[in-house]
Amino acid sequence: xxxxxxxxxAPYFAPQGGRRGxxxxxxSTNHKRIGILYLSLIGVFFSTAVxxxxxxxxxxxxxxxxxMDARTYNIMFTxxxxxxxxxxxxxxxxxxxxxxxxxxxxxxxxxxFPRLNLFxxxxxxxGAVLAAVAVFTNGGAPDTGWTFYVPFSLKTSVNVPxxxxxxxxxxxxxxxxxxxxxxxxxxxxxxxxxxxxxPLSVWGLYATAWVQILATPIVGIxxxxxxxxxxxGIGVFDPTKGGDPLLYQHLFWIYSHPAxxxxxxxxxxxxxxxxxxxxxxxxxxxxxxxxSSLAIASVGSLVxxxxxxxxxxxxxxxxxxxxxxxxxxxxxxxxxxNWIATMYKGSxxxxxxxLFALTxxxxxxxxxxxGLFLGALSANVQLHDTYFVVAHFHYIIFGGFGFGxxxxxxYWYPKMTGRMYSKTAAxxxxxxxxxxxxxxxxxxxxxxxxxxxxxxxxxxxxxxELQLLSSVGxxxxxxxxxxILVNLLYNAKRGAKAPDNPWGGATLEWTLPSPPPxxxxxxxxxxxxxxxxxxxxxxxx
Amino acid sequence: MxxxxxxxxxxxxxxxxxxxxxxxxxxxLFGGLFLLYSVYRYKNPADFHAASQDLSRFSGTLNTxxxxxxxxxxxLAVHELREGRAARSKLFIWxxxxxxxxxxxxxxxxxxxxxxxxxxxNAAHLLSLPPGQILFFGLYFTMTGLHAIHVIVGMGIFGYxxxxxxxxxxxxxxxxxxxxxxxxxxxxxxxxxxxxxxxYLIS
Numbered sequence: 001x002x003x004x005x006x007x008x009x010a011p012y013f014a015p016q017g018g019r020r021g022x023x024x025x026x027x028s029t030n031h032k033r034i035g036i037l038y039l040s041l042i043g044v045f046f047s048t049a050v051x052x053x054x055x056x057x058x059x060x061x062x063x064x065x066x067x068m069d070a071r072t073y074n075i076m077f078t079x080x081x082x083x084x085x086x087x088x089x090x091x092x093x094x095x096x097x098x099x100x101x102x103x104x105x106x107x108x109x110x111x112x113f114p115r116l117n118l119f120x121x122x123x124x125x126x127g128a129v130l131a132a133v134a135v136f137t138n139g140g141a142p143d144t145g146w147t148f149y150v151p152f153s154l155k156t157s158v159n160v161p162x163x164x165x166x167x168x169x170x171x172x173x174x175x176x177x178x179x180x181x182x183x184x185x186x187x188x189x190x191x192x193x194x195x196x197x198x199p200l201s202v203w204g205l206y207a208t209a210w211v212q213i214l215a216t217p218i219v220g221i222x223x224x225x226x227x228x229x230x231x232x233g234i235g236v237f238d239p240t241k242g243g244d245p246l247l248y249q250h251l252f253w254i255y256s257h258p259a260x261x262x263x264x265x266x267x268x269x270x271x272x273x274x275x276x277x278x279x280x281x282x283x284x285x286x287x288x289x290x291x292s293s294l295a296i297a298s299v300g301s302l303v304x305x306x307x308x309x310x311x312x313x314x315x316x317x318x319x320x321x322x323x324x325x326x327x328x329x330x331x332x333x334x335x336x337x338n339w340i341a342t343m344y345k346g347s348x349x350x351x352x353x354x355l356f357a358l359t360x361x362x363x364x365x366x367x368x369x370x371g372l373f374l375g376a377l378s379a380n381v382q383l384h385d386t387y388f389v390v391a392h393f394h395y396i397i398f399g400g401f402g403f404g405x406x407x408x409x410x411y412w413y414p415k416m417t418g419r420m421y422s423k424t425a426a427x428x429x430x431x432x433x434x435x436x437x438x439x440x441x442x443x444x445x446x447x448x449x450x451x452x453x454x455x456x457x458x459x460x461x462x463x464x465e466l467q468l469l470s471s472v473g474x475x476x477x478x479x480x481x482x483x484i485l486v487n488l489l490y491n492a493k494r495g496a497k498a499p500d501n502p503w504g505g506a507t508l509e510w511t512l513p514s515p516p517p518x519x520x521x522x523x524x525x526x527x528x529x530x531x532x533x534x535x536x537x538x539x540x541x
Numbered sequence: 542m543x544x545x546x547x548x549x550x551x552x553x554x555x556x557x558x559x560x561x562x563x564x565x566x567x568x569x570l571f572g573g574l575f576l577l578y579s580v581y582r583y584k585n586p587a588d589f590h591a592a593s594q595d596l597s598r599f600s601g602t603l604n605t606x607x608x609x610x611x612x613x614x615x616x617l618a619v620h621e622l623r624e625g626r627a628a629r630s631k632l633f634i635w636x637x638x639x640x641x642x643x644x645x646x647x648x649x650x651x652x653x654x655x656x657x658x659x660x661x662x663n664a665a666h667l668l669s670l671p672p673g674q675i676l677f678f679g680l681y682f683t684m685t686g687l688h689a690i691h692v693i694v695g696m697g698i699f700g701y702x703x704x705x706x707x708x709x710x711x712x713x714x715x716x717x718x719x720x721x722x723x724x725x726x727x728x729x730x731x732x733x734x735x736x737x738x739x740x741y742l743i744s
Contacts, residue, residue: 113559179559213566217569218570218573241679243679
């Protein structure tokens with residue numbers, strides 16, 4: 001037993017007990033290891049989808065480009081969408097940081113259901129494998145777009161049933177993660193950590209987990225209905241049998257709009273953690289930020305109809321959904337103003353994580369404000385299904401989720417690896433990504449305004465210049481992402497050793513060694529002060 | 542070791558919370574189908590009434606009684622376990638599983654009868670009926686089918702509970718598996734209690 005004491009405090013990724021190598025990871029129920037398992041898979045999926053996206057931009061570089069035919073282009077944007085939405089952005093932060101960081105943030109040693117946690121990773125893997133199989137079998141990859149709209153998805157010859165079943169499985173995985181997070185937050189907070197002493201990233205993950213639990217089953221049943229409809233022809237979405245395709249859209253968006261908040265809420269939570277740390281000031285309006293997360297989660301569940309303004313639903317429905325859509329802007333704006341106010345008279349340190357966090361706010365604001373254009377009924381008629389929507393969505397999701405997760409990675413990287421990346425390379429990567437991003441997506445707002453429809457593999461000559469500019473931007477963006485990823489991967493083993501608390505954070509994970517041991521705490525920590533209380537910390541650094 | 546965390550009182554609370562959250566997702570899973578049902582019934586009231594005549598009320602009523610009884614036996618299994626009478630608890634779990642099997646058997650005969658009459662998705666006879674009736678049977682097979690899958694899963698969980706009981710992994714102090722299996726079973730029961738009137742008793 002002599003060396004078990006020592007072993008118990010060894011880094012969480014060091015060999016422990018009997019099992020070594022990859023098997024010790026694949027059978028581990030430890031929250032930090034599962035977080036890294038998710039990170040590895042999601043990293044691969046993200047890179048794949050970025051490559052698909054760049055290929056589409058190569059095709060669109062000029063109207064006469066023939067890198068792919070129209071059908072292949074349809075498959076490309078479908079796969080890009082399915083991978084990024086269902087395999088990267090929806091699971092992203094809850095699975096990676098909900099696992100790696102959340103138990104440490106609340107002062108627990110693990111999630112509430114560690115074995116269920118590992119099981120949901122395997123479900124995630126299984127869903128991904130099914131989706132990959134669907135690409136290569138039985139008619140080939142889906143060409144329906146990631147939304148699988150009926151009646152086309154019932155008629156197209158390609159492998160829709162397997163792909164939608166894969167989405168169902170991924171949904172189950174997401175639900176189990178949500179259940180784990182809610183239970184952990186309720187049951188495993190350290191002594192003294194009241195709900196209002198929780199870091200705001202925990203609030204973000206908590207609100208997200210509720211959306212995962214309550215919204216995901218709807219898309220689950222909708223995807224199952226597509227499978228059943230394709231296999232048995234029950235008729236519920238088939239107009240020739242009395243079914244109503246519009247109902248499919250309702251069911252789909254009842255989940256898929258809240259899913260946008262699954263994507264963005266946890267990122268907002270993490271950003272709320274970063275602003276105080278790098279401004280050396282308590283967060284401005286803690287409770288408002290916490291409650292606005294819940295407000296976004298609840299009001300955001302009632303706005304799905306704004307995807308369907310031009311689908312033929314009633315004017316009354318349109319007006320109600322439009323009003324609710326504008327309402328969601330309020331809690332979102334509360335967050336933005338509070339973040340900015342936190343910086344006021346702060347002692348700001350422009351470290352790489354904070355650069356990403358600031359970019360999040362900038363890009364999210366552009367994405368959010370252009371969302372108001374789309375939420376307005378009359379403007380929507382012009383902008384519906386144009387590049388404007390594509391640009392808005394990517395400003396929110398890449399600008400929000402993407403930069404949010406980059407911020408989180410750069411922030412917790414020292415805790416994950418025990419090492420520090422090159423800050424210079426991180427700043428270069430950030431700059432290239434930021435410039436590439438705006439050159440890539442901003443012209444899309446203009447093209448969309450001028451009527452360029454999305455999902456076309458070619459275009460009219462009047463869009464030549466802007467399309468080319470956008471393509472060039474996408475190459476710059478891809479280069480920036482590559483710099484970021486290489487910097488992180490290369491330094492995971494070779495970087496300089498990181499101190500326990502490199503940023504001077506006041507949340508609990510920074511009281512642990514970098515990297516933390518397998519079991520976080522031998523004695524439960526007692527929480528006496530708030531998560532952003534830096535008094536008396538400067539001397540210790 | 543990694544499974545144990547210092548905070549939180551006992552595993553039992555945690556298991557209970559987890560199960561209730563899962564039940565929320567199940568309700569919403571079926572909720573999507575109930576939503577479809579409501580819309581289509583609102584649009585096709587006469588067809589739904591007519592199609593409902595083709596279902597066997599006798600089988601439906603019988604199955605309702607069977608399932609409610611099985612909920613009782615499941616609840617008794619939990620009660621006996623909490624009182625420390627593992628053997629009697631096992632007996633009640635067996636009863637629950639047998640009643641579930643009965644339910645599935647009756648359901649099987651019902652489905653077989655529908656198939657004989659050409660009342661199944663994509664059957665030529667069904668397609669000759671008005672759209673509302675096609676939708677009725679489409680929903681009938683989907684919803685009772687999904688429910689039947691839940692019955693089978695429930696039987697599986699109870700079977701697993703039996704094994705754990707035999708190996709002494711479950712006792713009065715650690716009843717969470719049987720408790721959760723029973724919670725799940727009550728959910729399966731409650732869903733049927735909604736399905737029964739919506740399909741069998743609308744005419």
